[in-house]
Amino acid sequence: MDPLTLIIVLAVAIAVLAGAGLALLRGRGGKAPQAPSAPRPGTDYAPGVGDDATPPRDAPKRSVQDVDVLDREPELGDELEALPPIEHPDEPRGRLHRLRARLARSNTALGHGLLALLSRDTIDEQTWDEVEETLLAADLGVGPTTELVARLRTHVKVDGVADPAGLRAALRTELVALVDPTMDRELAVGGGLGRPAVVLVVGVNGTGKTTTVGKLARVLVAQDKDVVLGAADTFRAAAADQLETWGARVGVPTIRSDRDGADPAAVAFDAVNAGIEAEADVVLIDTAGRLQNKAGLMDELGKVKRVIEKRSPVDEVLLVLDATTGQNGMRQAKVFSEVVNITGIVLTKLDGTAKGGIVVAVQRELGVPVKLVGLGEGPDDLAPFDAEEFVDALLA
Numbered sequence: 007m008d009p010l011t012l013i014i015v016l017a018v019a020i021a022v023l024a025g026a027g028l029a030l031l032r033g034r035g036g037k038a039p040q041a042p043s044a045p046r047p048g049t050d051y052a053p054g055v056g057d058d059a060t061p062p063r064d065a066p067k068r069s070v071q072d073v074d075v076l077d078r079e080p081e082l083g084d085e086l087e088a089l090p091p092i093e094h095p096d097e098p099r100g101r102l103h104r105l106r107a108r109l110a111r112s113n114t115a116l117g118h119g120l121l122a123l124l125s126r127d128t129i130d131e132q133t134w135d136e137v138e139e140t141l142l143a144a145d146l147g148v149g150p151t152t153e154l155v156a157r158l159r160t161h162v163k164v165d166g167v168a169d170p171a172g173l174r175a176a177l178r179t180e181l182v183a184l185v186d187p188t189m190d191r192e193l194a195v196g197g198g199l200g201r202p203a204v205v206l207v208v209g210v211n212g213t214g215k216t217t218t219v220g221k222l223a224r225v226l227v228a229q230d231k232d233v234v235l236g237a238a239d240t241f242r243a244a245a246a247d248q249l250e251t252w253g254a255r256v257g258v259p260t261i262r263s264d265r266d267g268a269d270p271a272a273v274a275f276d277a278v279n280a281g282i283e284a285e286a287d288v289v290l291i292d293t294a295g296r297l298q299n300k301a302g303l304m305d306e307l308g309k310v311k312r313v314i315e316k317r318s319p320v321d322e323v324l325l326v327l328d329a330t331t332g333q334n335g336m337r338q339a340k341v342f343s344e345v346v347n348i349t350g351i352v353l354t355k356l357d358g359t360a361k362g363g364i365v366v367a368v369q370r371e372l373g374v375p376v377k378l379v380g381l382g383e384g385p386d387d388l389a390p391f392d393a394e395e396f397v398d399a400l401l402a
């Protein structure tokens with residue numbers, strides 16, 4: 007074989023072998039090496055809140071993955087069939103009445119204590135001092151305590167009320183007046199806005215914020231409202247999972263980020279967008295609100311609110327306060343109220359404290375009504391607040 011023929015034969019053999027090798031590699035599922043390219047949102051993965059971190063943040067956008075849940079009916083054979091059945095919570099009206107035993111139990115010192123003192127044969131200075139101590143111990147606050155004692159003294163001394171039934175009635179009247187039945191405690195989630203109502207839930211971690219958002223979603227579902235949840239507490243990784251679980255139980259979608267530490271404002275913005283597109287009634291947004299310092303809090307919450315407001319006004323800002331934290335809770339409340347315009351208070355864990363007087367103290371301090379109270383860890387242990395029901399429970 008001459009050298010030229012040899013070269014041609016070798017070249018053909020190498021080409022045949024290379025082709026066979028490539029075919030074998032493909033046949034095993036292997037891939038020919040390719041130049042790496044960045045995954046494309048919307049093509050390689052569903053666009054999520056993380057994609058929103060770059061401007062323009064106010065461009066209309068929708069988180070396909072989440073909104074889809076609202077738009078389509080599950081089809082036959084769909085995996086959704088495997089999910090547990092959706093719960094239908096009870097109408098929240100009258101819940102405070104149902105839960106009054108818990109309130110009464112934890113506040114025996116306040117209700118029964120006061121009634122016992124006022125039922126003494128003679129009500130002397132020593133007794134009034136004890137009345138005052140009981141009220142202060144229940145976190146009523148100095149101002150309201152002084153007012154209440156003065157009014158009760160008037161009932162006894164000036165009006166001559168002396169019998170237990172009369173004193174009980176006087177105490178009830180004065181306590182109701184302090185709690186203030188004239189305050190508007192309606193949540194701003196009514197219809198007729200032509201867009202979803204937006205509710206921002208703020209408060210220090212551990213106060214029961216995420217739980218409250220979950221429970222509130224149930225309250226709204228029980229009132230036949232379509233709800234979207236926004237998991238803008240991106241600080242604690244498990245908070246979004248926790249919220250999603252609450253939502254799933256009542257068939258409510260949760261907009262969240264798949265990235266820990268994502269921009270909470272972006273998540274809140276996506277949630278509001280999703281609510282608008284789905285024509286939902288209410289968007290409930292859980293926030294982290296870490297209280298490291300006031301400037302940091304202002305930055306975080308201020309930004310969340312500003313970004314939401316590019317799409318929709320914020321109708322309600324609910325501050326969640328843990329009733330067991332007493333004066334510390336009051337200080338937190340003050341800082342939050344300086345940072346955002348609080349429109350309502352949710353007092354949680356009232357079932358576990360003898361400090362029911364905090365209702366009056368916090369309303370006075372912030373000039374904002376208590377709209378909801380948490381009275382247990384159960385899913386339906388969040389009750390719309392009512393001044394008379396509350397006082398009746400304390401005196402039960």
Ligand SMILES: Nc1nc2c(ncn2[C@@H]2O[C@H](COP(=O)(O)OP(=O)(O)OP(=O)(O)O)[C@@H](O)[C@H]2O)c(=O)[nH]1
Nearest residue numbers: 211212213214215216217245354355380381382383
């Ligand atoms: N007894 C009682 N426990 C409550 C109530 N509300 C919330 N809790 C409990 O308080 C704990 C904290 O609740 P979370 O909702 O996780 O608190 P959070 O403020 O969201 O905390 P982060 O997610 O860390 O921001 C949980 O164990 C709740 O079950 C209530 O009204 N009564």
